Amino acid sequence: MEPFPVSAVTLDLDDTLWPFAPIGARIERTLHAWMEQHSPQTAARFPIEEMRALRDCVVAEHPQHAHDLSLLRRLTIERALRDSGEDVALAEAAYAIFFAERNRVEFYPDAPDALRRIAARVPVAAVSNGNADLAAIGIHHHFRFQLGAREHGAAKPEPSIFHAACARLGVPPAHVLHVGDDIEMDVVGAASAGLRSCWINRDRLAWPHADVRPDLEFASLAALADWLDAHPSSAQEHVAA
Structure with missing residues (x-):
């Protein structure tokens, strides 16, 4: 796929950064x-x-x-x-x-360094249906903010939680890449809200839908960090915004 603008990333937590x-x-x-x-x-x-x-x-x-x-x-x-x-x-x-x-989590081995690399390139916001606390876990410094379903009042895949995150980031949905493991909550939800999507498919599952597909698919978060490194122009749009 041709590179596309990524001005910010919204990131799922459970089963994306660590197994729940x-x-x-x-x-x-x-x-x-x-x-x-x-x-x-x-x-x-x-x-x-x-x-x-x-x-x-x-x-x-x-x-x-x-x-x-x-x-x-x-x-x-x-x-x-x-x-x-x-x-x-x-x-x-x-x-x-x-x-x-x-909040005592065990990260996937690739996740901490990949998160650091991604956050060094673009603003990152946590968007989660769960109740993990980034400050308690000790990784809040990588995120612009954390938006949970409890605080927002609705859970993924509702478009409103994605749109609220984009509004807080100050970035239009089409330039935000949502990253997560869940097919319906993360990929289909983000696509329905007008965001780009990245499926972290650690179990190498088959994609089940014919009408919608993730914009990116990787077996690890590190692979996404590699993709952003390989396409630096895609990850610099926010600088000029």
Whole structure:
């Protein structure tokens, strides 16, 4: 494909910079261990699988909060404490345990250096449906800002969250490259909002759609950094804007 202008990058987080599955499993184990120590009735009533089922139930009961994963986690913890006859005031401390584990990430090996290289070329903004905290993780200095579904009020693939990020960047959507792993949320969502898209396809999956395709596709974030390095004129449009 011919190079195209990239004045800014919006970047997904979970499963783009780090795998989420190990984080989710560790959150469950750590939160359960904390409950065993501080709220044993809750730990007995809601072992890991039951707590997971309770969270699914809370999510189904509150579709209006589907974009706010932090709130849904808090509601789940409060419900578990209440239903097991424990003190709901423990929810704050339990959520702090969740927050700490949520932001203890293990990056894909290529991701930290690739992020540094990309951010040195163009402005980067995080656009995520998740509730990772860039400051807690320690990478906020690479980003102009972080826009989450909770703060925005709607989640990807809604066009409005992409447009809000472009507006804050001061760059028209056609000159913004959205980078992410999720076919529907990231690639189709970005394309529908008028952004360019880059699919980080680490698992080398087959593309499922005939009517829309990513503008770029790489097996790693490092490969995207290489592409930007190889096409410096594409990544310098923002200088003149």
